[in-house]
Amino acid sequence: MVWYGRGDISATFASTYNITTVFPTPYVITYLFDGNAHVYLPDAIGQLQDGSLFIAEAGMEREKQRARNQAKAEAARKVAAASGGVYWIGTEASLHPKRHANLVFLHARRQPFPSFPELAEALEVVWPWGEAATIQEVVERLGERWSPAEKEAAVWKLCADAAACGHLLVDLANVQLSRLAPLICLPPDSPPILPDPLPSHLESSHHQEESGPLDASVPEDPDGKPTDLLSTFDDSHLDEKQRGRFLRNRATYHREREVHPAFQQTIRLLYSRPTKLSIQAITEHVELKKVASRLQQDTGMAFALPSYDQVRRYIHTLQQEPKVRKERGEERGVRRERQSPLSFALSIPAPAQLAQVDEHTMELYVVTKDGIPVASRIHAAVLVCVKTAAIMSAVIALGPLSEEDYMRLVKGMLEPKDRLVLKAGCQHDWPCYG
Incomplete structure (x- = not known):
């Protein structure tokens, strides 16, 4: 395949x-x-x-x-x-439940991890092709160079990859895979062991024989449609009025969105902003009123503004789109694989490669020289190296930090510290350097 x-x-x-x-x-x-x-x-x-x-x-x-x-x-x-x-x-008749569970188990263990190439080379030495061994035995043969979790994951991945190529010698329909089940991996150049193909036709069974008379005797509702045999409620004892209401309530339908596409586009733009407006703020936003006025001028018809519930339902749909989550800053970045099983800080290759912002507020009354109050609270933030815990830059703002303030943090981190000391006129005994 x-x-x-x-x-x-x-x-x-x-x-x-x-x-x-x-x-x-x-x-x-x-x-x-x-x-x-x-x-x-x-x-x-x-x-x-x-x-x-x-x-x-x-x-x-x-x-x-x-x-x-x-x-x-x-x-x-x-x-x-x-x-x-x-x-x-x-179907459940052609795919044995135990075989299905074993295939799902093996497929979940085919995920790669950083240390697998080295472990694969070691497995070729300690577990020759064609030798029967259990997972526990092979893990013990690998020694103490790797952690127990890495060793067991590597052995399972080797078996799962072999099963995908038809080179795992084990009866998946009768043997429950475990750490104590004997397994044999055949050489890569050996002919694959293919499972029995799934059927293209369903064989006749008692279900099919019974389906004829059952379908012929199925009662019909007032609309001429047969009732569902799999229904958990028997509506035959209801009177005609109640039965009609019951069948109507069980019906399904699809209704188009009531929000005009122009309103949808505006709601999408407002929701995607990094400012993260609330649903109420989006509902009352002036942009929606401008869209309604423009639609009235173009079509000659008055369009009602979207209600709070309509905006909420459409935003719930937008929350499922990865592109919108990324624009709002909610999408997680690519995960960096750890290089040290003992400490996350030790797993970072070099200083300043990963930094985090530590933001705080301080109750500080700020006034001008004329005594005019400016702010009663200031916002301060520092950019800290995660590996060394060194403060690389800092900013202070009168209001909540904006994108410009974060860019100042990055700029301060990149600038030579000796230049910053001269620029700020720092007289500290231990000035910044580097």
Whole structure:
């Protein structure tokens, strides 16, 4: 397998999360059911090593044997066969629960970590290909150079990578993976051990045999639609009025946003500002009133301003977008891998490579020479090196620190300290240097 991914994601989702796909997203398959054309989005699509397409679907066997799902499967099989590919369907009958749990367990342990290349070289020496050993035995063979967590993680990653290539000799359907289970990793040049392929058709079972008479005897609601067999409430004993209300309440619908797109764009811009306006401030912002006036001039119709609840609901949607979180400064940066398991400060390679701002307020009454009060509280901040705890620069402001004040902190850190001493006329016995 060269590549696989979800077949039901939208193009916006793929671009937002930088998901590279070989096939178009969403992967749309059309099918006929009850004489009408419908659209079907498969669970997974991918490309095999020979370049052919594969389509995969997963779910409960009883659900997949329904007439509509059978029509979807038939359409997917035709699409896969037209391109020389295959169609697979996985259910609880074809994928053993223990095998599924073992595969999930191994997949979660394929994540790389900094010390794995060195551990992989050591594992080639202490655990030859084709030798049966437990995880606990191999960890003991690695000695004391690495921590126990690193050693065990490396052994599991080696086994997980071997299983992905078909080189892990163990019965995943009957053996529960643990630290005491014997495992054998085959050489990389050995032929892969491929699992039994998933079926492309569901075999006939008693569920399918029962589905015919059940579907034929399903009662219909007043609108002519069959009731749901999986409902947890039997509405047959209700009178017609209550039953109609019950069926109506169970219905689902989709309603377009009531907020005009122009208001949505303005709310997005206001919410993305670094000042982090509150929902109430955005609702009462003058920019929304300007947009309403502009819309009235362009269309000749009066547009009501968005209510607080409408703004709140739209902001809740914006909070899920990584781009908006990044603009507001809420998105976390790339995590730096630690180089020392004992101390975070020791893991920083060099001084001044990681700094933090320590900000405080002081109750200080500030007046001009004429006695005019300016402020009763000042804000002070220092830029501190995390590795050495050295103060690299400092600023004082009459109000909350702004972007300009933070830039002054960075500038003070970069300037030579000898020049700052002369500029400030410092007469301290221990002046700054460096």
